[in-house]
Amino acid sequence: MTSPHPAVRLDAVTKSFGGRRVLNRVTLEVPEGCGFVILGRSGTGKSVALRHIIGLVRPDTGSVFVHGTDITELEGTALAEVRKQVGFLFQSGALFDSISVGENVAFPMRRHTRLTDAEIRQRVQSKLDSVGLGSDYDKMPGDLSGGMRKRAGLARAMALDPRILLVDEPSAGLDPITSEEIDELLLGLKQNQKTTLVVVTHNIPSARKLGDQLVMLDQGQSVAQGTVEELERSDNELVRAFMSSSHAG
Amino acid sequence: MLEQASTRATTHLSTVGEFAVFAGKAARQAFLPPYEPRETLRQLYELGVRSAPLIAVSGLAVGVVLSMHTRASLERFGAESMIPAGLAMALVRETGPLTAGLLLSGRIGAGIGAELGAMRVTEQIDALEASAVDAFRYLVVTRVVACVIALPLLTTIMNFSGMLGGFIAERAATGMSLGLYFQRAFDVVNMSDYVPSTLKTMVFGFLIATVSSFLGFTTSSGTEGVGRASTRAVVLSSILIIVANVVLVRLIFFLYPEAAG
Numbered sequence: 001m002t003s004p005h006p007a008v009r010l011d012a013v014t015k016s017f018g019g020r021r022v023l024n025r026v027t028l029e030v031p032e033g034c035g036f037v038i039l040g041r042s043g044t045g046k047s048v049a050l051r052h053i054i055g056l057v058r059p060d061t062g063s064v065f066v067h068g069t070d071i072t073e074l075e076g077t078a079l080a081e082v083r084k085q086v087g088f089l090f091q092s093g094a095l096f097d098s099i100s101v102g103e104n105v106a107f108p109m110r111r112h113t114r115l116t117d118a119e120i121r122q123r124v125q126s127k128l129d130s131v132g133l134g135s136d137y138d139k140m141p142g143d144l145s146g147g148m149r150k151r152a153g154l155a156r157a158m159a160l161d162p163r164i165l166l167v168d169e170p171s172a173g174l175d176p177i178t179s180e181e182i183d184e185l186l187l188g189l190k191q192n193q194k195t196t197l198v199v200v201t202h203n204i205p206s207a208r209k210l211g212d213q214l215v216m217l218d219q220g221q222s223v224a225q226g227t228v229e230e231l232e233r234s235d236n237e238l239v240r241a242f243m244s245s246s247h248a249g
Numbered sequence: 250m251l252e253q254a255s256t257r258a259t260t261h262l263s264t265v266g267e268f269a270v271f272a273g274k275a276a277r278q279a280f281l282p283p284y285e286p287r288e289t290l291r292q293l294y295e296l297g298v299r300s301a302p303l304i305a306v307s308g309l310a311v312g313v314v315l316s317m318h319t320r321a322s323l324e325r326f327g328a329e330s331m332i333p334a335g336l337a338m339a340l341v342r343e344t345g346p347l348t349a350g351l352l353l354s355g356r357i358g359a360g361i362g363a364e365l366g367a368m369r370v371t372e373q374i375d376a377l378e379a380s381a382v383d384a385f386r387y388l389v390v391t392r393v394v395a396c397v398i399a400l401p402l403l404t405t406i407m408n409f410s411g412m413l414g415g416f417i418a419e420r421a422a423t424g425m426s427l428g429l430y431f432q433r434a435f436d437v438v439n440m441s442d443y444v445p446s447t448l449k450t451m452v453f454g455f456l457i458a459t460v461s462s463f464l465g466f467t468t469s470s471g472t473e474g475v476g477r478a479s480t481r482a483v484v485l486s487s488i489l490i491i492v493a494n495v496v497l498v499r500l501i502f503f504l505y506p507e508a509a510g
Contacts, residue, residue: 051375054378054379055378056375056378056379076383079381080381080382080383081381083378083379083380083381084381086379087379088375088376088379090372090375090376090379091372092371092372094371094372094373094375094376095373095376096373096376096377097371097373107380108380108381111380111381111382112381156376156380
């Protein structure tokens with residue numbers, strides 16, 4: 001499963017929306033199996049950077065590589081093949097609200113595998129068990145709490161056992177205990193299944209737990225990159241201030 | 250002031266251009282594999298079958314009212330026996346297709362605009378894409394195909410229930426039998442009246458589905474945007490149906506001169 005290429009590489013990616021530059025020549029590299037955290041204040045382009053990795057947003061200039069494949073210009077089936085290797089946990093869970101929780105998790109399996117209904121049911125049950133929603137197969141997304149929706153979203157993101165998992169603000173809108181539970185689930189995936197994690201957050205305790213490598217974005221630019229300790233010793237005052245806020249959080 | 254007007258005009262033109270590309274893509278992809286038969290059938294049920302009661306009840310009411318109006322007019326000339334034929338001709342050629350189109354632009358247009366808009370703002374469309382599914386094909390093309398198939402069928406239901414409504418009114422007024430009513434009605438209506446005017450509703454279906462899907466797909470600004478998309482979907486698809494109808498009627502008269510007789 002090891003690859004000579006990094007799991008993800010953004011190469012001088014620039015992106016603007018309506019004349020506002022959100023990412024400015026951002027370069028970063030996520031090693032295989034790594035927990036990689038993108039930090040920064042709100043509106044600094046963290047989520048936009050994450051969306052580039054799965055082709056939901058295309059760079060104006062620069063390139064995006066996933067396992068060595070340049071996905072910048074990929075379309076159709078070729079892009080779909082790359083996306084099957086990447087799971088995405090959205091900030092709100094983004095569950096399809098017209099189908100049950102179990103069918104949400106089953107959706108990628110039904111689309112991309114030849115498993116029988118019984119096999120899918122079994123796998124979905126196992127995914128739901130792993131996120132603590134084993135008894136919620138038939139519930140509708142509207143009946144779930146915020147934390148449960150995020151867990152269900154995580155189960156769906158992991159439906160095809162992707163090699164890379166992208167996570168957008170795992171603790172947003174959650175209480176500290178639920179947030180910690182989600183972090184534990186993510187950590188378990190990294191440690192047990194060797195899944196590469198790319199996590200966007202501004203929650204420093206979460207970043208400390210999940211991040212082997214961290215990058216901090218400010219005004220669309222990468223201002224610091226390294227381990228937690230390296231960022232704590234950064235010359236950049238903003239980075240140090242951001243990291244020290246962890247002790248409060 | 251002039252600059253503002255120019256900017257607005259450019260924005261509107263650009264939106265029209267984007268819609269044209271969107272509609273063209275939907276029309277092209279409808280004929281290209283991979284197809285989504287399961288989702289298309291589901292949409293056919295949601296948009297078509299579930300609209301049938303609305304169409305049937307409306308058709309019945311329209312038939313009763315049309316019959317009462319026709320009776321009031323034809324009585325003056327002693328031509329009451331022409332009521333079934335007049336009603337059938339009016340329903341099949343114009344009233345049925347146009348009324349069905351406008352009613353469905355309300356029910357289906359609002360539904361698609363709101364559903365896709367909500368899916369956009371809650372990131373469900375992004376989640377589909379992230380699941381390696383072509384969201385355009387899965388959400389838009391299936392709805393377009395379902396609408397294009399459903400509209401002529403629902404128009405036929407509208408025509409039939411309208412005739413039935415007309416019969417109920419006639420029965421109440423004169424005690425006419427069902428057999429005589431339909432014999433008089435179908436004496437004058439032939440296939441060249443029914444086929445072109447019913448098939449033109451495929452264009453109405455295409456317009457309703459593409460306009461509503463476009464507005465839903467491009468929704469922004471949260472729940473307020475969803476409401477706006479839903480309202481605009483109804484307004485724009487209704488206007489487009491009325492305008493398209495003028496062109497289509499002219500086209501039908503050109504292709505089927507006997508339909509103008």
